[in-house]
Amino acid sequence: MLMTVNTINHPLPYSIPMKINGQHHRTIWPDDNDPTKIQIIDQRHLPHHLVIETLSSVQETAAAIRDMHVRGAGLIGSTAGFGMYLAAISSENGTIDEKLDRGGRLLCASRPTASNLAWAVKRIQKETAGVSREEEKKKMTFTVACAIADEDADYCRRLGEHGKELIRAISEQKGGAPVNILTHCNAGWLAFVDWGSATAPIYAARDAGIAVHVWVDETRPWNQGAKLTAWELQQEGIDNTLITDNAGGHLMQKRLVDMVLVGTDRTTRSGDVANKIGTYLKALAAKDNNIPFYVALPSSTFDWALRDGMKIPIEERSGEEITQVSGLGLNGQIETVQLTAPGTAAANYSFDITPARLVSGLITERGICNANEEAITALFPDLADR
Amino acid sequence: MLMTVNTINHPLPYSIPMKINGQHHRTIWPDDNDPTKIQIIDQRHLPHHLVIETLSSVQETAAAIRDMHVRGAGLIGSTAGFGMYLAAISSENGTIDEKLDRGGRLLCASRPTASNLAWAVKRIQKETAGVSREEEKKKMTFTVACAIADEDADYCRRLGEHGKELIRAISEQKGGAPVNILTHCNAGWLAFVDWGSATAPIYAARDAGIAVHVWVDETRPWNQGAKLTAWELQQEGIDNTLITDNAGGHLMQKRLVDMVLVGTDRTTRSGDVANKIGTYLKALAAKDNNIPFYVALPSSTFDWALRDGMKIPIEERSGEEITQVSGLGLNGQIETVQLTAPGTAAANYSFDITPARLVSGLITERGICNANEEAITALFPDLADR
Numbered sequence: 001m002l003m004t005v006n007t008i009n010h011p012l013p014y015s016i017p018m019k020i021n022g023q024h025h026r027t028i029w030p031d032d033n034d035p036t037k038i039q040i041i042d043q044r045h046l047p048h049h050l051v052i053e054t055l056s057s058v059q060e061t062a063a064a065i066r067d068m069h070v071r072g073a074g075l076i077g078s079t080a081g082f083g084m085y086l087a088a089i090s091s092e093n094g095t096i097d098e099k100l101d102r103g104g105r106l107l108c109a110s111r112p113t114a115s116n117l118a119w120a121v122k123r124i125q126k127e128t129a130g131v132s133r134e135e136e137k138k139k140m141t142f143t144v145a146c147a148i149a150d151e152d153a154d155y156c157r158r159l160g161e162h163g164k165e166l167i168r169a170i171s172e173q174k175g176g177a178p179v180n181i182l183t184h185c186n187a188g189w190l191a192f193v194d195w196g197s198a199t200a201p202i203y204a205a206r207d208a209g210i211a212v213h214v215w216v217d218e219t220r221p222w223n224q225g226a227k228l229t230a231w232e233l234q235q236e237g238i239d240n241t242l243i244t245d246n247a248g249g250h251l252m253q254k255r256l257v258d259m260v261l262v263g264t265d266r267t268t269r270s271g272d273v274a275n276k277i278g279t280y281l282k283a284l285a286a287k288d289n290n291i292p293f294y295v296a297l298p299s300s301t302f303d304w305a306l307r308d309g310m311k312i313p314i315e316e317r318s319g320e321e322i323t324q325v326s327g328l329g330l331n332g333q334i335e336t337v338q339l340t341a342p343g344t345a346a347a348n349y350s351f352d353i354t355p356a357r358l359v360s361g362l363i364t365e366r367g368i369c370n371a372n373e374e375a376i377t378a379l380f381p382d383l384a385d386r
Numbered sequence: 387m388l389m390t391v392n393t394i395n396h397p398l399p400y401s402i403p404m405k406i407n408g409q410h411h412r413t414i415w416p417d418d419n420d421p422t423k424i425q426i427i428d429q430r431h432l433p434h435h436l437v438i439e440t441l442s443s444v445q446e447t448a449a450a451i452r453d454m455h456v457r458g459a460g461l462i463g464s465t466a467g468f469g470m471y472l473a474a475i476s477s478e479n480g481t482i483d484e485k486l487d488r489g490g491r492l493l494c495a496s497r498p499t500a501s502n503l504a505w506a507v508k509r510i511q512k513e514t515a516g517v518s519r520e521e522e523k524k525k526m527t528f529t530v531a532c533a534i535a536d537e538d539a540d541y542c543r544r545l546g547e548h549g550k551e552l553i554r555a556i557s558e559q560k561g562g563a564p565v566n567i568l569t570h571c572n573a574g575w576l577a578f579v580d581w582g583s584a585t586a587p588i589y590a591a592r593d594a595g596i597a598v599h600v601w602v603d604e605t606r607p608w609n610q611g612a613k614l615t616a617w618e619l620q621q622e623g624i625d626n627t628l629i630t631d632n633a634g635g636h637l638m639q640k641r642l643v644d645m646v647l648v649g650t651d652r653t654t655r656s657g658d659v660a661n662k663i664g665t666y667l668k669a670l671a672a673k674d675n676n677i678p679f680y681v682a683l684p685s686s687t688f689d690w691a692l693r694d695g696m697k698i699p700i701e702e703r704s705g706e707e708i709t710q711v712s713g714l715g716l717n718g719q720i721e722t723v724q725l726t727a728p729g730t731a732a733a734n735y736s737f738d739i740t741p742a743r744l745v746s747g748l749i750t751e752r753g754i755c756n757a758n759e760e761a762i763t764a765l766f767p768d769l770a771d772r
Contacts (some may be wrong), residue, residue, distance in 0.1 A: 047727035218708060220606060220630040223725055226709070231727045242708055242732040244606040246631050246664025250700065250738035253666070278632025280639070284670040314636065322604060322628055323612070325711045327723030337713030337721050339609055341433035341617040346628040352636035 072191020187263025272309020458577020573649025658695020
């Protein structure tokens with residue numbers, strides 16, 4: 001795979017608000033110079049280096065998802081969409097349907113908890129099912145993959161408009177003093193194609209002139225908060241403070257948090273929320289301190305087939321992600337240091353389930369609803385009915 | 387200050403069970419060769435290097451506490467006791483009482499949340515108050531400092547015997563299957579003079595043939611769990627698994643935790659518990675999942691003057707402890723890497739308060755009591771009555 005390590009100046013064909021060094025970016029896009037290639041930001045190098053990676057096959061795409069070059073609900077879905085396109089145009093043996101089937105299975109196996117992954121794979125297969133001519137089907141796969149990405153950006157923008165009103169209401173209660181929002185992991189534009197889920201209401205509030213300050217959980221073990229969210233907010237000029245994952249309860253007890261706002265990797269039709277490990281602890285603290293706890297998601301993240309969140313598979317990753325930490329060394333290169341004694345056993349669960357009873361509401365592209373089956377299916381009758 | 391970097395073979399004058407490489411150690415002791423010096427393990431280098439540091443003055447002692455060469459409730463108290471001895475024998479200007487007064491203020495300012503610090507300083511002053519001759523008072527200061535250390539070890543051993551019965555009861559309910567205990571930070575022998583508080587019942591259970599397994603919270607930002615608790619348990623042959631601070635809620639939801647057992651830096655007479663930041667979140671998760679949450683402490687950690695835990699001062703430390711991480715580099719040296727982009731703001735609160743309503747019980751050297759004023763003062767009428 002090709003890599004370009006620098007700040008890119010990429011002429012993009014659609015409206016994009018999110019910026020790096022003041023320049024607009026999305027997290028994934030078709031290569032301008034070669035339409036058989038897809039480009040992503042390899043997020044493992046952020047915030048230290050901006051590395052653009054070119055994906056040429058569905059195998060490379062699945063590896064990029066599994067090894068977390070890209071991560072986050074919407075971005076995993078969009079990457080899977082483009083991965084299906086790369087599967088469709090590959091020169092491997094077999095019919096295009098066989099390639100899409102193999103590619104879909106490969107992609108779905110790369111991260112077990114992410115709902116958008118299977119959703120995007122199924123959508124590509126469904127929307128191209130009626131096309132029989134190979135060349136036409138390849139084109140159609142590309143068109144649907146682009147639509148998934150564009151829709152992701154549009155839905156995030158729209159849920160931001162709805163969520164903004166929650167922030168505005170708190171701001172008015174506080175007489176315009178900054179609204180303190182605590183977030184966990186990165187549910188920013190880097191986790192989607194653009195805008196983000198949890199961050200979209202924050203960006204919309206900022207654009208509406210509402211003062212906000214964000215408490216950023218560092219989010220062990222991958223440090224998505226420290227490496228991605230803090231940096232993303234900094235690039236957008238949003239006031240933010242990094243904290244350890246341990247600190248949120250204390251801040252809530254001291255009334256230094258007005259609202260918790262997180263994303264989700266999968267939410268059941270009953271409103272149980274799978275999100276980055278540790279989210280459940282913040283929801284408990286919010287409940288104990290009577291602080292609203294909201295989850296922002298485009299409808300692509302709902303798992304309409306599940307009612308019980310405890311049945312969502314929870315990914316387990318390598319213990320080395322806990323015992324070793326990477327960062328920028330004195331020499332300006334990414335270096336890895338060992339935190340623990342040799343032979344230390346570590347268990348690395350990636351997600352936990354926040355029961356619907358702890359969720360104040362779900363912020364979606366169609367509006368805000370309570371976290372229960374009646375309210376969710378009333379807002380999405382067309383999607384929920386299956 | 388002198389430093390010796392190796393594994394020490396120190397002939398100790400008292401019974402000590404805790405081991406490094408199979409050899410008994412305490413965390414602090416008077417220098418065998420020079421009774422005007424105190425030796426400690428500089429815990430910043432663990433688990434990678436065993437560094438013995440020699441303290442020659444109360445100023446060095448206060449710096450060692452402030453900069454966390456030593457940490458943990460009991461060890462901070464014992465170090466303060468020996469620091470007062472170094473103050474008493476210093477060649478500075480002034481009477482011995484003036485030196486003890488100045489030294490005590492310096493020590494008390496080094497860590498604001500720790501209860502044992504002021505307790506040890508006051509105890510030295512009180513127990514030497516009746517001695518007027520300078521030489522006799524110096525000797526008496528040493529005697530009391532040694533008594534504080536010996537008592538700390540003895541009280542920890544005793545609370546371990548009481549706490550062991552809680553573990554035994556769970557073990558019997560489980561038909562002898564390993565009892566899964568979750569702990570936060572390091573409340574091990576490294577946090578005291580010997581045995582530890584939260585770990586003492588675990589060591590006692592092990593000695594009684596009860597199977598235990600410990601989930602070790604890594605404890606950001608200082609990683610006391612990853613660097614100290616996991617290593618300490620490993621040295622003692624206790625089965626343990628390192629997890630992120632985010633993981634405890636998930637483990638409790640999945641019934642993989644039988645009991646939470648933590649230490650405390652200060653506990654009010656009403657049972658509110660100040661402990662390492664993040665403890666409150668684990669207490670909430672234990673309550674939500676009906677899992678017992680116990681706090682182990684020698685009586686020296688009670689703050690008899692306070693009823694409301696929210697009035698305990700919470701130490702704030704440098705944000706760099708979050709934005710930078712140290713560990714063993716490839717070259718075998720301790721190296722520091724930067725996690726965040728330049729200019730990232732970070733807030734570093736060291737402790738939080740777990741309200742008494744979330745605490746199943748307090749394990750003390752006199753037995754186990756409920757976390758409320760009536761039960762606590764009934765167990766310690768001689769100390770509580772002030």
